[in-house]
């Protein structure tokens with residue numbers, strides 16, 4: 001199977017019963033339009049698609065791409081982005097990179113111990129991020145570290161785990177439903193990974 005990124009130009013034919021369609025698509029990699037066939041349910045001209053399928057040579061119509069599967073290219077590129085290393089992606093955000101542990105945070109972590117800080121992180125996630133509906137979402141995590149805030153708050157802003165909006169954007173965890181136990185553990189791990197890294201870097 002081959003993968004093609006195309007832009008739909010014109011619906012040439014559509015079978016209304018089963019959505020089998022013939023579509024003219026622009027193929028940037030060849031800088032020309034090609035004919036694509038397949039089951040396309042809700043396609044209009046001007047959409048970016050990622051197709052999987054095979055090229056065929058037909059006697060009557062010439063070369064055509066028979067698509068067996070398609071998805072919106074926006075979705076495909078977003079999935080590719082989400083699958084990249086989180087810390088690498090965070091480095092590309094000047095906002096996320098602004099957050100660091102300060103001396104008071106490092107002292108706090110040293111005093112409490114890393115296991116206690118982890119239990120705080122888990123507690124904070126359960127309380128402030130887990131419910132399906134959070135009226136003040138986006139504002140529930142203070143920007144301050146120790147002594148008036150908490151190092152976990154800084155870690156949350158640095159890792160995109162500060163609110164359900166950021167969890168959806170950076171981690172692909174949808175908002176509007178309760179977090180699962182697995183997700184709570186995953187988020188706690190991310191926070192602790194960042195804290196440990198910061199701790200090492202600043203020692």
Ligand SMILES: [Zn+2]
Pocket residue numbers: 138160161162163164165166167
């Ligand atoms: Zn946020």
